[in-house]
Amino acid sequence: RKEVEQDPGPFNVPEGATVAFNCTYSNSASQSFFWYRQDCRKEPKLLMSVYSSGNEDGRFTAQLNRASQYISLLIRDSKLSDSATYLCVVTRNDYKLSFGAGTTVTVRA
Amino acid sequence: SQTIHQWPATLVQPVGSPLSLECTVEGTSNPNLYWYRQAAGRGLQLLFYSVGIGQISSEVPQNLSASRPQDRQFILSSKKLLLSDSGFYLCAWSVSVAIEAFFGQGTRLTVV
Numbered sequence: 068r069k070e071v072e073q074d075p076g077p078f079n080v081p082e083g084a085t086v087a088f089n090c091t092y093s094n095s096a097s098q099s100f101f102w103y104r105q106d107c108r109k110e111p112k113l114l115m116s117v118y119s120s121g122n123e124d125g126r127f128t129a130q131l132n133r134a135s136q137y138i139s140l141l142i143r144d145s146k147l148s149d150s151a152t153y154l155c156v157v158t159r160n161d162y163k164l165s166f167g168a169g170t171t172v173t174v175r176a
Numbered sequence: 177s178q179t180i181h182q183w184p185a186t187l188v189q190p191v192g193s194p195l196s197l198e199c200t201v202e203g204t205s206n207p208n209l210y211w212y213r214q215a216a217g218r219g220l221q222l223l224f225y226s227v228g229i230g231q232i233s234s235e236v237p238q239n240l241s242a243s244r245p246q247d248r249q250f251i252l253s254s255k256k257l258l259l260s261d262s263g264f265y266l267c268a269w270s271v272s273v274a275i276e277a278f279f280g281q282g283t284r285l286t287v288v
Contacts, residue, residue, distance in 0.1 A: 094227050099274045110266055110279035111220070152218070155225075156277075162227050164270070166278055168219030 068093050071157050073167035080145050080174055088170045090155030100131055100138050101156040105169065111154055114140075143169040145174045178203035182267045182280030189287055195254040196241075200231050202248065207269040209250040210277070211242055214264040226250060262287045273282030 073090045080086045092100075100117035115122065117129040117138050128141040142149055155167035182199045189195060189223050194256045201207050208227050212220040224242035232242050245250045250267060264284050270277040 099277075108264075108284075110282050112279070113276045116275075158274070161227055162233075163222060164210065164268075165222065166212075166220040 070094060070165045071076045071155055071167040073155050073170050075168060075170060077171040077173055080172070082145055082150075082174055082176055084145050084174075085100075085141065085143050086145055086172055088172075089137050090157075090167050090170075091135075092155075093136070093158045093164075094157070094158060094159065095136060095160055097136075097157045098160055099158040100129075101158075102127075102129055102140050103154040103156055104157075105152045105154055108150075111166075114153065135154070138141075138162045142172070145172075147173060147174050147176060150174045177271075178278065179249060180269055180278055180280045182283060185281060187283055188258050189285065191259055191287055192256050195257055195261070195285070196251070197265055197267075197285075199250045199252075199280055200248055201250075201269045204248070204269070206247060207271060209244060210270075211252050212266045212267040212268065213248065214266065216263070220266065224252070226274060229248045229263040257287045259287050260276065261285065 069135050071092050084119050085098040102114040104114045105111040115124045117131045121130045126143045130139045150173050152169040152171045154169045179202045210225045211223040214220050226232050226244045240254050266275045266282045267280040
């Protein structure tokens, strides 16, 4: 079983729509959780950290469910510029950052 | 401010040739350093990570090796490239796995 699994998508949504997707992780000892964004042929960049209580950053909301071992990302009022691949990242205390394969989101006009 | 440099941006190499990719970090001390590979349309595969000079942890057995000769320098090498070594190689650094990792701009390697 992969350490981090994501629905690859693609999620094809119109501008203004809400899109949400999950990421599951296999190791219950995982400590820190993040969402990164990767544009085509570019390096990944941090979108937001995911905190136990859930957190929001503008139109983006992240949730963590430790009991079921998943994190989620919700994007409200989608913009064309939100089109990207969203990578789920999970870390433990052994310095490793484990990436999911990514969820592709395409926002259409 | 901290910056990460990775070069070259693009590389085309014949099968059987050697490889050396270099990554340097500026503006921080004793960073955790990482090499990842991303095959076309796939996720990031952790290849090596290092928590200090001379300390290298390998994640998958393969045709590659890594070295950290200086605190802020991380080198990915191969003696003989295979076609399957083609991919997008990314170097990254962090001060802690609990906070953000920063990536270099990547090297797109094509083995022909």
